[in-house]
Amino acid sequence: MDLDQLARVFGTPFVSTGDYPLSDLDIYLVRTKTTITNLDELMDLGWVIISSWIEDESISKSWDNIITDVSFREVVVNLDADDPGASPEIITNMRQSIQKLRAVSISGYSPLAPRGLGMTTVKEVPKLSIMGLDIEEFKDKCYCLYAFGVCREIKWPDGRNAWVAKVSGNEEAVRETYKIINMLCPDFVNVHNGFNFDLRCLAASSALDPMIGPTFSERRLGNVGLGIFWRLDNGTMIVDSMYTAGTEPTSNWPSLSLAKMSERFDLPPKMDSGTMSIKVSDTVDVTDIVEYNARDADLHVWLPKNMLMCERLCTLAGVARSTMWDAIANNTAVMMFCLQQSEALKRGMILDLGRNTSVTDDAKYEGGFVVTPAPGCYEGVAMLDGNSLYGSVMKHLQIYVDRCVSAPTIEALRKKTAVHLPENVDEVETEKVVWNKEVIVMRTKRTYISVLQGEETLLGEMIGMLIQMRTSAKKEASRYPTDTIEWRRWTVLGQCYKLLLVSVYGATGGKHSILSSRVCAEAITCAARYYVKNMISVSESSGCTVVYGDTDSIFPWVGGKTRDECDVAGMRLKELVDKSLIGTPFENVKADMKGNYKHMLITTRKKYSTVDWDGLVETKGMTPVKRDTLPIAKYVTKNVLAMINNTNPFETKKRNVTEFLGKVMTTINSDKLPANLQMLETKINCQPHYKYLIAAGTALIAAGTALAVAERMFFDIFADCTGII
Numbered sequence: 111m112d113l114d115q116l117a118r119v120f121g122t123p124f125v126s127t128g129d130y131p132l133s134d135l136d137i138y139l140v141r142t143k144t145t146i147t148n149l150d151e152l153m154d155l156g157w158v159i160i161s162s163w164i165e166d167e168s169i170s171k172s173w174d175n176i177i178t179d180v181s182f183r184e185v186v187v188n189l190d191a192d193d194p195g196a197s198p199e200i201i202t203n204m205r206q207s208i209q210k211l212r213a214v215s216i217s218g219y220s221p222l223a224p225r226g227l228g229m230t231t232v233k234e235v236p237k238l239s240i241m242g243l244d245i246e247e248f249k250d251k252c253y254c255l256y257a258f259g260v261c262r263e264i265k266w267p268d269g270r271n272a273w274v275a276k277v278s279g280n281e282e283a284v285r286e287t288y289k290i291i292n293m294l295c296p297d298f299v300n301v302h303n304g305f306n307f308d309l310r311c312l313a314a315s316s317a318l319d320p321m322i323g324p325t326f327s328e329r330r331l332g333n334v335g336l337g338i339f340w341r342l343d344n345g346t347m348i349v350d351s352m353y354t355a356g357t358e359p360t361s362n363w364p365s366l367s368l369a370k371m372s373e374r375f376d377l378p379p380k381m382d383s384g385t386m387s388i389k390v391s392d393t394v395d396v397t398d399i400v401e402y403n404a405r406d407a408d409l410h411v412w413l414p415k416n417m418l419m420c421e422r423l424c425t426l427a428g429v430a431r432s433t434m435w436d437a438i439a440n441n442t443a444v445m446m447f448c449l450q451q452s453e454a455l456k457r458g459m460i461l462d463l464g465r466n467t468s469v470t471d472d473a474k475y476e477g478g479f480v481v482t483p484a485p486g487c488y489e490g491v492a493m494l495d496g497n498s499l500y501g502s503v504m505k506h507l508q509i510y511v512d513r514c515v516s517a518p519t520i521e522a523l524r525k526k527t528a529v530h531l532p533e534n535v536d537e538v539e540t541e542k543v544v545w546n547k548e549v550i551v552m553r554t555k556r557t558y559i560s561v562l563q564g565e566e567t568l569l570g571e572m573i574g575m576l577i578q579m580r581t582s583a584k585k586e587a588s589r590y591p592t593d594t595i596e597w598r599r600w601t602v603l604g605q606c607y608k609l610l611l612v613s614v615y616g617a618t619g620g621k622h623s624i625l626s627s628r629v630c631a632e633a634i635t636c637a638a639r640y641y642v643k644n645m646i647s648v649s650e651s652s653g654c655t656v657v658y659g660d661t662d663s664i665f666p667w668v669g670g671k672t673r674d675e676c677d678v679a680g681m682r683l684k685e686l687v688d689k690s691l692i693g694t695p696f697e698n699v700k701a702d703m704k705g706n707y708k709h710m711l712i713t714t715r716k717k718y719s720t721v722d723w724d725g726l727v728e729t730k731g732m733t734p735v736k737r738d739t740l741p742i743a744k745y746v747t748k749n750v751l752a753m754i755n756n757t758n759p760f761e762t763k764k765r766n767v768t769e770f771l772g773k774v775m776t777t778i779n780s781d782k783l784p785a786n787l788q789m790l791e792t793k794i795n796c797q798p799h800y801k802y803l804i805a806a807g808t809a810l811i812a813a814g815t816a817l818a819v820a821e822r823m824f825f826d827i828f829a830d831c832t833g834i835i
C-alpha cells in the first residue's frame with residue numbers, strides 16, 4: 111500500500127512520521143476524524159491502526175468507540191481508588207463501553223508530547239514500566255498490584271507496614287495520597303481519569319487544607335459540563351471524568367468471567383469501598399509498591415498480564431465519552447498511527463482492537479458449514495461431532511487476536527506474516543488448510559489466513575478449563591438416574607459451561623466484539639468447516655452416507671438394526687476421524703459420538719426429528735407456527751393500502767375503497783367465501799399427514815406441491831365471487 115492509497119481511503123492529506131521513533135517503518139500519521147468503515151478498509155489493505163480517536167456521529171450519543179490517548183515517559187500510572195464495579199457475569203454481545211482493552215505500542219503519543227501533536231523525538235523507545243495506584247486489602251496489609259504475568263504479595267522491609275484508609279472525610283489520608291502522587295512526578299503526565307479516582311471527594315475532604323485545597327479547581331470539560339481538575343506541583347494536571355466507570359450501571363461492566371476463573375488465576379479479592387488511599391510509614395519508595403493495576407477478575411485483566419509486552423506497552427484503559435472529550439478539549443486534531451501488520455508482528459506489537467467495538471462495523475465472514483439435507487426417513491443413524499469443536503479449535507490451533515493475519519493473495523500473506531509460510535502453501539487452494547511448525551495457513555472464499563504458532567494462548571487455557579469443567583459435570587450427571595434432582599443439577603451445570611464456551615466464541619468472533627476481529631472469526635470458522643468436511647469424507651469413504659450435518663455435527667446413516675450395532679458403527683467412525691487427523695494441527699481436536707437413533711426424519715435444513723431406541727422423540731425446527739391474522743383480513747389490508755397509496759384524487763380513493771369493502775362484506779354475508787379464508791390456523795412445519803418413503807423424499811415434495819395448488823384454488827373462488835382480483 112502506498113501513500114496514494116492512504117489518501118484515497120481518508121480523502122485527506124496525511125503526514126509521514128519522518129524522523130520520529132521507528133521511522134524505519136512504513137508508519138504514517140493521519141490528522142483527521144475517521145469512521146469505523148475507513149478503518150476496516152485500511153486494515154483490509156494491510157495496515158495496523160496503532161491508536162486512534164474515532165467519532166461516528168450516528169452512534170456517539172449512545173456508544174463509546176473512542177480511544178483516549180496518554181503520554182508515556184519512564185513510568186505510566188493508572189490512578190484507581192478501587193471501584194470494582196459489579197460481580198462478574200456473562201454478556202455475550204459485548205456491546206459495552208467500559209474497560210476497553212487498548213494496545214498502544216508507541217511512546218510519547220499525547221497532546222503533551224514534546225513536539226506537540228505526534229510522537230516524541232526520542233530515537234529509542236524508553237524502557238517502560240506500567241504502574242497503577244490501586245489499593246487492595248489482603249491479610250491487613252496493602253496487597254497491591256501485580257505486574258505482567260505474575261501475581262504476588264508485596265514484601266515490606268522489617269518495621270514498615272502499609273495500611274488502607276478511607277479517603278472520604280480523612281484529611282490525613284488525602285495528604286498522604288497527594289504526597290505519593292507528587293513523588294511519582296514527573297514520571298507520569300496528564301492522567302485522564304477513566305477509573306473513577308474520586309477527585310471531587312478528595313477536593314471536598316481537603317478544602318480547608320492550605321497546601322492541598324488550592325490545587326483543586328472546577329472547570330468546564332469541553333462542551334459537556336463541569337469537572338474537577340487537580341494540578342500538581344510540577345504543573346501536571348489530573349482531570350476527573352464526569353462519567354466514569356463508577357457512574358455506569360453495573361450491567362454495563364463487560365466480563366466473561368466467573369468466580370471460579372478468579373480463583374483459577376489466583377486474583378486477590380476486591381474491596382467494596384470506592385474511595386481509598388494508601389498510607390506508608392517512614393520513607394518507603396512508593397514506586398516499589400505500585401506496579402500494575404489489574405481490574406477485577408475478568409478476561410480483560412488476564413490478557414495484558416500474559417501478553418509479555420512490557421517492552422512496548424499494553425495498558426488497560428477505562429474509557430468514557432467524557433474522558434475522550436477531556437483529552438481533546440484543548441486539542442482539535444485527531445490522529446491515527448498506521449503500521450504495517452508484518453512489521454507489527456515482527457516487533458511483538460499487538461494489533462489495536464478499537465475498531466471492533468462499533469455497531470457500525472458491518473464486516474461479514476463466511477459462516478459455519480451445513481450439509482445439504484436429503485429429505486426422508488432413515489433407520490439406524492449415528493451422530494458425530496467435534497468435542498466442543500469451536501472452543502477446541504481456538505485452543506489447539508492457537509487462534510487469537512495477535513496470532514492471525516489475512517490477505518487477499520498468498521503473496522500478500524507472505525509479506526504480512528512474520529514467519530516463513532509452508533513450502534506447500536499453494537496447495538491451500540485445494541486442501542483449504544496447510545501447515546508447518548510455525549504457522550497454519552487456511553483458505554476461505556474471500557481471503558487467505560495465517561495463524562502463527564507458539565506457546566498456548568491465555569484464551570486457550572481458559573477454554574481448556576471450561577471444557578474440563580463441562581466434561582466433569584457430564585460425568586457426574588451420568589452417575590444418577592435420568593430426571594432425578596441430582597441428574598438435573600449436573601446436567602444444567604454442564605449446559606452452563608457449554609454456554610460459556612459458546613459465549614467465548616461469540617465474544618472472540620462477533621462483529622461487535624472488543625476482544626477480536628473479523629480475521630480471528632474467519633480463522634475459527636474456517637478451521638471448523640475443515641474439520642466437519644473431514645468427518646464427512648471419512649464417513650463416506652467408510653460406506654456411510656451423511657444425510658445431514660450442521661455447524662459442528664454430522665449424521666451418518668450407519669444402518670444399524672439395534673442400539674449395539676449403531677454404537678459399534680458410530681465408534682468405528684469416531685476412531686477413523688481421530689486417526690485421520692494424526693500429524694495435523696487438529697490432532698487434539700477429538701471427535702465425539704453424541705448418540706444414535708432408531709429412526710431419523712429429515713425435511714429441510716435445521717428441521718428434523720429423531721426417535722431413540724427407548725421410543726423418545728426429539729424434534730428440531732418442527733414446532734407449531736400460529737398464523738394469527740385471518741387470510742381474508744390480510745387480503746383486504748393489502749388491497750386497501752394499494753388504493754390509498756396511489757396517485758388518484760382523494761374522492762376517487764374514497765369511492766374505490768368503499769366499493770371494495772362493500773363487495774367484501776357482501777361476499778362474506780352471502781356465505782360464498784370459503785371457510786378457509788375466515789379461520790385462524792396453526793400449522794406444523796412438518797405436516798403430520800405427509801407420507802415419507804425410506805431414504806426418499808419424493809412424497810414430501812409432491813405433498814407440498816398439492817397444497818400450493820389447493821391454496822391458489824381458494825383465492826380463485828374468492829375472485830369469482832367478488833370480481834375484484
